[in-house]
Amino acid sequence: MALFFSLQNFVVLLVLVLISLCLLPLARPFTVIMSDSSGLVDGPQSGYSINKNGIRTDPHEQEAVYDIMRATGNNWATDIPDVCRSRWHGIECMPDKDNIYHIVSLSFGALSDDTAFPPCDPTRSYISPSITKLPHLRTLLFYRCLSYIPQPIPTFLGKLGSTLQTLVLRENGHVGPIPSELGNLTHLRVLDLHKNNLNGSIPVSLGQVTGLRSLDLSGNRLTGSIPSLNFSVLNILDLSQNLLTGSIPPSLGTCHSLIKIDFNRNRLNGPIPNSISGLTNLMLLDLSYNSLSGPLPSPLRSLTSLQALNLKGNSMGSNPIPSHCFEGLKGLMVLVLSNMNLHGPIPESLGRLTNLRVLYLDNNFLNGSIPSNFQDLKNLSELRLNDNRLTGRVPLGRDMVWRMRSKLRLYNNSGLCYNANSGFEEDLDSWSHPGIGSCDMPKPESARIVRHLSTSGPTTFNVSSDAVFKFSVYVTLLQLTSFVLCTLTLIIAVKIFIL
Numbered sequence: 001m002a003l004f005f006s007l008q009n010f011v012v013l014l015v016l017v018l019i020s021l022c023l024l025p026l027a028r029p030f031t032v033i034m035s036d037s038s039g040l041v042d043g044p045q046s047g048y049s050i051n052k053n054g055i056r057t058d059p060h061e062q063e064a065v066y067d068i069m070r071a072t073g074n075n076w077a078t079d080i081p082d083v084c085r086s087r088w089h090g091i092e093c094m095p096d097k098d099n100i101y102h103i104v105s106l107s108f109g110a111l112s113d114d115t116a117f118p119p120c121d122p123t124r125s126y127i128s129p130s131i132t133k134l135p136h137l138r139t140l141l142f143y144r145c146l147s148y149i150p151q152p153i154p155t156f157l158g159k160l161g162s163t164l165q166t167l168v169l170r171e172n173g174h175v176g177p178i179p180s181e182l183g184n185l186t187h188l189r190v191l192d193l194h195k196n197n198l199n200g201s202i203p204v205s206l207g208q209v210t211g212l213r214s215l216d217l218s219g220n221r222l223t224g225s226i227p228s229l230n231f232s233v234l235n236i237l238d239l240s241q242n243l244l245t246g247s248i249p250p251s252l253g254t255c256h257s258l259i260k261i262d263f264n265r266n267r268l269n270g271p272i273p274n275s276i277s278g279l280t281n282l283m284l285l286d287l288s289y290n291s292l293s294g295p296l297p298s299p300l301r302s303l304t305s306l307q308a309l310n311l312k313g314n315s316m317g318s319n320p321i322p323s324h325c326f327e328g329l330k331g332l333m334v335l336v337l338s339n340m341n342l343h344g345p346i347p348e349s350l351g352r353l354t355n356l357r358v359l360y361l362d363n364n365f366l367n368g369s370i371p372s373n374f375q376d377l378k379n380l381s382e383l384r385l386n387d388n389r390l391t392g393r394v395p396l397g398r399d400m401v402w403r404m405r406s407k408l409r410l411y412n413n414s415g416l417c418y419n420a421n422s423g424f425e426e427d428l429d430s431w432s433h434p435g436i437g438s439c440d441m442p443k444p445e446s447a448r449i450v451r452h453l454s455t456s457g458p459t460t461f462n463v464s465s466d467a468v469f470k471f472s473v474y475v476t477l478l479q480l481t482s483f484v485l486c487t488l489t490l491i492i493a494v495k496i497f498i499l
């Protein structure tokens with residue numbers, strides 16, 4: 001009897017386990033979205049602050065941390081007997097060989113939801129000079145900390161000399177110039193002064209920081225020209241959204257490790273230097289909204305890693321798009337050449353950039369017809385050719401027209417027309433290319449007719465979302481069916497077993 005009872009218990013348990021297995025197909029995958037602060041902060045420093053008995057924080061550094069915390073309105077920290085042993089987010093320590101803890105990293109400001117560094121009291125915060133009493137400090141980060149009381153970047157930071165590797169003063173409200181003393185931080189790898197109110201010119205002394213990997217001075221009011229650059233390991237150079245003048249220094253081409261160059265929205269003039277041909281690792285080049293001149297330089301085609309090129313808003317003189325410029329750029333996904341006063345035809349070589357996703361050639365004086373090989377750009381999802389002088393048939397297939405919909409802009413061209421059955425007639429968003437009629441119909445009337453037809457009734461429907469919906473219904477049905485079948489099998493099996 002007792003045996004039977006426990007056997008029955010076992011069966012019940014087994015059935016429960018199997019039913020929950022049956023539920024598996026109903027489970028949906030989920031995604032964890034993590035914010036990426038890797039560009040700002042050095043890699044993980046786990047292990048630095050492992051508490052061991054007998055280890056304590058250097059008393060001088062502890063006093064300095066109290067000062068720094070008080071200066072940011074974080075007085076609570078002064079009640080903490082040992083800052084490294086009862087550490088908080090934003091402080092990292094490392095023991096030396098005598099088991100004394102040293103502060104290697106201090107961070108302030110809510111960078112994101114999962115990096116809650118101590119916030120600064122905006123009404124009275126400042127950067128305490130006691131920071132110079134932390135001789136082991138590698139990382140210093142202040143994010144949105146001092147914006148209520150604008151203050152210059154303290155020159156004493158230059159005294160952190162040879163240890164500091166990462167200095168981030170981002171959206172911090174700093175005014176005045178970038179102190180030339182920062183050039184004394186010879187071991188700096190990351191300098192991020194994004195979005196302050198810094199003025200004056202970029203100090204030449206920064207050229208001494210030869211180990212820089214990331215230099216972000218964007219979103220300030222820096223003037224003067226870009227100094228000569230000699231950074232062999234620099235990956236990221238962002239000087240965008242300043243008031244920089246003069247030409248792009250040819251020495252830029254010696255920074256062979258560059259992956260990203262962003263100079264957008266400055267007042268740079270002169271040609272793009274030929275030396276950029278040396279930047280074979282470059283993936284992103286954004287020089288948009290400057291006053292650069294001259295034809296597009298043929299060395300562009302040496303940038304074999306390039307994925308995104310934006311030259312929008314540089315009125316480079318009435319030049320054509322050189323056909324050979326883009327021959328080597330097989331990986332190019334984004335090409336923006338809008339508002340550049342470009343003349344002449346669209347070169348066929350653009351149609352061979354089969355990885356293109358975004359192509360903007362709008363607001364130029366391009367004439368001739370759209371190259372027929374544009375229909376081979378299978379990955380293209382945005383195409384702007386509007387405000388040009390293009391003529392002839394639009395060589396795009398029905399699938400491309402439907403895929404791009406309103407992301408396809410063709411309006412204000414002198415003589416473009418579409419083939420019957422190319423998908424234009426049914427396009428709900430035909431407002432994005434008004435004035436373009438069927439090649440088989442007389443032109444004047446067609447624009448109105450097309451527009452009227454396509455907006456008058458819900459004859460079109462969203463193919464892609466409809467298909468996605470059908471697919472997900474199908475998957476759900478499949479999941480339900482397998483659940484029901486699985487459970488039925490189980491019940492039958494259990495019945496057979498018990499009877």
Ligand SMILES: *[C@@H]1O[C@H](CO)[C@@H](O)[C@H](O)[C@H]1NC(C)=O
Pocket residue numbers: 158180181182183184205
């Ligand atoms: C730090 O830099 C400034 C200006 O660049 C210079 O005058 C000074 O001598 C440097 N200090 C040290 C200790 O190197």
Ligand SMILES: *[C@@H]1O[C@H](CO)[C@@H](O)[C@H](O)[C@H]1NC(C)=O
Pocket residue numbers: 175176177199200201
């Ligand atoms: C920088 O801005 C301050 C005001 O914030 C002004 O007094 C100073 O002259 C400016 N310096 C330069 C070089 O523009």
Ligand SMILES: *[C@@H]1O[C@H](CO)[C@@H](O)[C@H](O)[C@H]1NC(C)=O
Pocket residue numbers: 210230232
């Ligand atoms: C550039 O820096 C390297 C060391 O990183 C140095 O050897 C070279 O002389 C510098 N070149 C110029 C032109 O300053």
Ligand SMILES: *[C@@H]1O[C@H](CO)[C@@H](O)[C@H](O)[C@H]1NC(C)=O
Pocket residue numbers: 354355378379
């Ligand atoms: C389109 O993009 C995919 C990746 O999203 C890539 O694998 C494919 O090669 C691209 N197509 C063409 C024609 O280059």
Ligand SMILES: *[C@@H]1O[C@H](CO)[C@@H](O)[C@H](O)[C@H]1NC(C)=O
Pocket residue numbers: 343344345367368
């Ligand atoms: C395009 O414009 C140029 C002048 O910018 C002219 O020489 C050429 O003949 C034009 N081509 C066509 C096909 O209209």
Ligand SMILES: *[C@@H]1O[C@H](CO)[C@@H](O)[C@H](O)[C@H]1NC(C)=O
Pocket residue numbers: 363364365366386387388389412
């Ligand atoms: C049409 O495009 C040309 C540039 O090719 C531009 O100058 C003109 O202003 C545009 N016309 C309208 C009505 O936007």
Ligand SMILES: *[C@@H]1O[C@H](CO)[C@@H](O)[C@H](O)[C@H]1NC(C)=O
Pocket residue numbers: 428462464465
């Ligand atoms: C088509 O579906 C996409 C999402 O799949 C949606 O963003 C878009 O607004 C839809 N367009 C229309 C016209 O319903």
